[in-house]
Amino acid sequence: MAELSPVLKQATPVVAARGEGVYIYDEDDRRYLDFTAGIGVTSTGHCHPRVVAAAQEQVATLIHGQYTTVMHRPLLRLTERLGEVLPEGVDRLFYVNSGSEAVEAALRLARQATGRQNAVVFQGSFHGRTMGAASLTTSGVKIRAGIGPLVPGVVVSPFPYAYRLGLSESDAVAHALRELDYLFTTVTSPQDTAAVFIEPVLGEGGYVPVPDAFLQGLRERADKHGFLLVADEVQTGFGRTGTFWGHEPSGIRPDIVITAKGLASGFPLSAIAAPAQIMEKAWPGSQGGTYGGNAVSCAAALATLDVIQEEGLVENSARMGERLRQGLEKVAGANEVIGDVRGRGLMLANEFTAPDGSPDAATALRAQQAASRNGLLLLTCGPAGNVVRMIPPLIVDGDQVDTAVSLWAASVEEAVSS
Ligand code: PMP
Numbered sequence: 001m002a003e004l005s006p007v008l009k010q011a012t013p014v015v016a017a018r019g020e021g022v023y024i025y026d027e028d029d030r031r032y033l034d035f036t037a038g039i040g041v042t043s044t045g046h047c048h049p050r051v052v053a054a055a056q057e058q059v060a061t062l063i064h065g066q067y068t069t070v071m072h073r074p075l076l077r078l079t080e081r082l083g084e085v086l087p088e089g090v091d092r093l094f095y096v097n098s099g100s101e102a103v104e105a106a107l108r109l110a111r112q113a114t115g116r117q118n119a120v121v122f123q124g125s126f127h128g129r130t131m132g133a134a135s136l137t138t139s140g141v142k143i144r145a146g147i148g149p150l151v152p153g154v155v156v157s158p159f160p161y162a163y164r165l166g167l168s169e170s171d172a173v174a175h176a177l178r179e180l181d182y183l184f185t186t187v188t189s190p191q192d193t194a195a196v197f198i199e200p201v202l203g204e205g206g207y208v209p210v211p212d213a214f215l216q217g218l219r220e221r222a223d224k225h226g227f228l229l230v231a232d233e234v235q236t237g238f239g240r241t242g243t244f245w246g247h248e249p250s251g252i253r254p255d256i257v258i259t260a261k262g263l264a265s266g267f268p269l270s271a272i273a274a275p276a277q278i279m280e281k282a283w284p285g286s287q288g289g290t291y292g293g294n295a296v297s298c299a300a301a302l303a304t305l306d307v308i309q310e311e312g313l314v315e316n317s318a319r320m321g322e323r324l325r326q327g328l329e330k331v332a333g334a335n336e337v338i339g340d341v342r343g344r345g346l347m348l349a350n351e352f353t354a355p356d357g358s359p360d361a362a363t364a365l366r367a368q369q370a371a372s373r374n375g376l377l378l379l380t381c382g383p384a385g386n387v388v389r390m391i392p393p394l395i396v397d398g399d400q401v402d403t404a405v406s407l408w409a410a411s412v413e414e415a416v417s418s
Contacts, residue, residue: 011036011379012372019046022393022400024377033404034377035392040203040235040347043262044307045393051265051303058299067095067293068284074298081305082271085244087253092279095271095293099234099260100128102270103197105287106256107132107151109274110195110228113281117152118188120180120196122159124205124383127197127232136197139205140383155188159202160214163340163351169211177217190225195256200246203235206382207349207389209342212250219252228255228278234270235347238262239308239394242318242345262394265304269297313394320396321345327405328390335412337363346394350408352386359384366415367408376407 017027022045024034037043044051058074065072075095083091096102107119119136121127126139135151137143144150158179160172167175184190196218202208222229231254236246240262247254255278260270268291308314325341325348332338332350337360339353352364364386371378371388381387392404 011368012377014372014377021045021048022396030375032372032375032377033392033400033407035390035404036377036379037391037393038266039261039379040240040391041261042266043238043240043313043394044265044304044311045395046266048265048303048307048395050307051300054299054303055267055296058296062295064291065295066290068288072295072298074295074302075293078293078298078301078305081302082273085305086257086273087245089275090253090255090257090273092276093271093273094279094288095269095298096289097268097291097294097297098128098270099232099258100130100133101289101292102234102258102260102272103127103133103136103232104130105272106197106230106232106258107136107195108287109256109272109278109282110230112283112286113274113278114194114227116192116194116227118155118193119153120155120157120183120188120193122157122176122198122202124159124161124202124208125156125197125199126202126204127199127234139203139381155183155193157183159205159208160211161202161206161208162211163208163342170213173211173213173217176214180217180221184221184225190221190227193225193227195228195230196222197230197232199232199234200236200250201241201344201347204381206351206387207343207347209241209344210246210250215247215250215252219250222255230254230256230258232258234258234260236344238304239314239317240345240347240391241343242314242321244314246344263304264297264301265307267294267297267300269294269301308394311395316396317345317394320392320394320398320401321348323398324348324390324392324401324405327401328408331405331409331412334409335416337416338412343390346390346392346396348390349381350388350390351382352388359386361385363415364388366418367412370411370414370418371407374407374411376404376411378408
């Protein structure tokens with residue numbers, strides 16, 4: 001009898017039978033509050049009726065039309081609509097299927113556009129698991145161990161992780177920018193650097209928001225040295241952080257924006273956007289793929305955008321994020337093991353720390369597992385696995401947030417006392 005590969009290690013024992021809004025139902029019809037949203041994907045909630053209707057209509061009309069052969073209306077319409085929400089001038093797009101593929105495409109585009117090879121990433125970065133994306137990933141050694149040689153030319157610079165460094169946010173930013181400048185004089189000449197890749201909130205690396213001043217510092221250096229600033233908005237885009245894009249509060253304009261996850265409510269779709277003068281350096285044939293811009297995924301993405309805009313989900317993310325954060329801070333206040341609560345919008349982290357200051361992954365895992373027994377689905381993250389993250393669908397309401405906080409408080413108590 002065939003079995004699933006052990007690489008598919010499951011964080012909860014739940015076998016999902018169906019999803020509706022913020023809830024997942026298992027095969028015994030037990031209901032769970034889903035504060036994982038398929039890892040930040042189902043932002044409009046599970047099976048939003050408008051997304052379902054748009055996909056069903058498209059399935060019956062045209063499922064697949066490969067974009068290098070025939071163009072189709074959902075892809076053209078989606079491009080127009082994304083142009084309205086992307087930073088001004090970052091308005092040339094193409095599509096692939098997953099975050100990793102889009103990161104690969106951005107790395108290729110950055111090399112094509114600059115004629116330079118190197119890429120700078122920040123410690124704790126996660127950009128995916130395909131070979132190029134894994135080469136840009138430093139959120140955990142197990143992702144890269146044993147699969148090398150990796151793609152050459154990737155340089156890792158310190159991330160302004162104020163809590164871990166024990167510094168104020170502004171000191172952490174000053175430290176990380178100083179180290180980056182030092183790197184440019186010791187390891188990679190800025191003239192050999194094609195791009196800097198950054199997630200506006202460090203995701204798998206522990207849900208650490210990038211301070212605005214750091215993004216501004218990167219923008220200044222990109223302008224000075226002529227390399228590209230790539231915002232990996234795979235997890236942070238589409239309202240997740242309480243603004244449409246995670247980089248928005250910093251006021252900077254990235255050269256390349258990568259988006260996936262929340263873009264199509266669970267249908268596989270990702271996109272790369274860049275200004276015309278950058279995008280025109282990618283010659284036809286060098287980018288793209290068979291399923292990129294699938295018609296059903298594009299139709300689902302159009303409905304997703306409608307729902308986000310008409311139901312005010314970006315605003316809801318900011319409002320509910322604040323309410324959730326206040327609840328989590330109370331739980332942390334009553335439990336010393338939670339050393340830090342942080343995040344933006346509905347992308348929040350609870351970092352577990354032992355009395356000696358080291359990461360406490362064991363208690364974090366017990367709390368996450370207790371939560372799933374109690375009916376609240378959560379995931380851990382961070383290189384040590386000691387961060388429990390909360391990423392509910394952006395449609396979550398106040399009562400659901402309050403219920404999640406109560407379940408979390410009970411789960412943390414169970415974890416601490418067991
Ligand atoms: N970039 C970021 C910031 C991500 O969070 C992820 C997925 N967690 C990826 C890239 C890779 O996306 P995918 O799993 O769709 O390949």
